[in-house]
Amino acid sequence: MKRIGVITSGGDCGGLNAVIKGVAREAFSLGIESVVIPNGYAGLYNLVDLEQVVVLNADRVSRIEASLAGSEAGHSRVKISKIKDERKYERIKEGLKKFGIDALIISGGDDTGSVVVDLNSQGIPCIHVPKTMDLDLQPYSVGGDSAINRISIFTRDIKTTGMSHNRVIVMEVFGRYVGHTALRGGIGAEADCILLPEIPVDFDVVYEHMKSVFFARVLRSDVKAGTYIIVAAEGIKTAGGELLYDESA
Template sequence: MEPIRNIGILTAGGDCGGLNAVVRAAAKIAVARNIGAYIIPSGYAGLYNLVDYDELVRLDDERIDHVHSSFAGSEAGHSRVKISKIKNPDKYRRILEGLRKFDIGGLVISGGDDTGSVMVDLTENGIPCVHAPKTMDLDLHTYSVGGDSAINKIAHFVNEIQTTGKTHNRIMVVEVFGRYTGHTAFRGGVASDADCILIPEIPVDFDVVYDHMKRHYMRRILRSDLRSGTYTIVVAEGIRDEKGHLFADDSASLDSFGHVKLAGAGRYVRQCLEERLRRDEEIERFLKRVGMYVPDVFTSPEVREVVPGHLVRSGSTFAYDVNFGKEAGAAAVLLLLQGLSGVTVLSVNGGEIRYISTKEAIRRREVDLRIVSFYEQMDICFGRVPVPCAPLFAEGPGVQDRVY
């Protein structure tokens, strides 16, 4: 293998905090080793069209100064393109020609499972790549850039919404990202003292949710000297009912990776609760007892859904993601220089760079239901009858790689 004189830096998939830290650190360590670092813009779309570019942005010291690690999103830009779906039979040769045109000997690619699957495909077709893991969904088998920032923002929004919930005695439903796994909904909900957290790993029994909501909501208002209370639910967009059905609009389309563009989980939860509230005769008696009932005007508590959406991806990056992003970006370059390809950065512990195969890293990792049972002991509802938790006790072997 010839020595690498230049690297390409590419980001793809969903945007999130920490990506610019990856870009900045990868460029910094390349420059320190007299290796050129070039941005390949617009993700895999830019990689496919690289051969047609007249020039690329080189990240020298001056240009790197304009890449701010604390900004979310990516200076390199993104697209959702699955290379294997391109019908051009010469697509891999075209990509290799583009890399040769700019004398790029390897790629640092930051993305999640979809991005990683494309990277595996590129590697198998002779394109050297190393993966800096990125996904706020935290469903890879390593910590991923963006997770901590998203969790903190979810927790912040859920905490904030409780003030309006309490003011109006509303039940608040906050819908957040999480197609197949509920890591960010789970951790964000725990951090914000949410009463109920609904995640894709657990089919939702709405009767259980309603009973938990009713008990806590009524207790808070009855014990408040001002008859004030709220109840908060965090729901991942990918939740399913007891039959395994997703909650998505009938008009929902597919993205380039074949995933349904989800929408409506929060609204569905709201509707299920509203229906039960209207049918429950005890609710009318309760509202009359606390002086809230108004005939034909206010006959059941309000349920509101809120969707912060891309706000949890955007804006600023939290410190942990900056640190991990820099370590992952720099380590990816060093792995490339060692002649490694098709691997994902796991961690940097002291002077040791740990990595695993990208095929292994991108296998979906779901929320461990044993930790859910642990939190059910603290009276958080997860949309099911609580499962008993019998923890084991063991002395730890030492510091391990962080995975939420």
């Protein structure tokens, strides 16, 4: 193996630039050249039309900021299986052959992973680097820690707004139908209440706890200020098992 291609697909998040740098450095140590295939699976499909690809040499890698969110490789929401072209896999192989790419490193979520399976079944060697802020793929996935840290920071920072205006504040966070980011981010920020998809919500219990904590803070405060912070995962359910969602959205 002499050359590999790096793809980032789906939504962006923190950690993807670190993946690109890590792949490039490890490949270099093994005597393998790495290149960027831009704009996710759309870029892979259109690779054969490109005149050149970006080689991840030492100079180019040094200009990638690993701590920044987003991806130097770009993204798209294109899913190969939904492209209406009977020759799509042959077209992809032609593009890979044109640039001498022997295998692919692809970072993305569950949809991205399903395409990795498709590509491997078509004889295109791929490795999937799990990426999701929901943490619903692997115990550790790219983007998860970044999301948790941001949730903690933003939730902690908004407490002063709550105190200034005597507000109850609800922070809805990523997670789909799992509560990892809400739980860890909420604990990190010392939220008063954390609502998780795994535990049906009894709003009578939440209300009584909120009332008790909020008014206790008001009574303790010499300026009569109080707040109550709720971190809610987006997939929470009622005590009766009904999924909560915004009908106006």
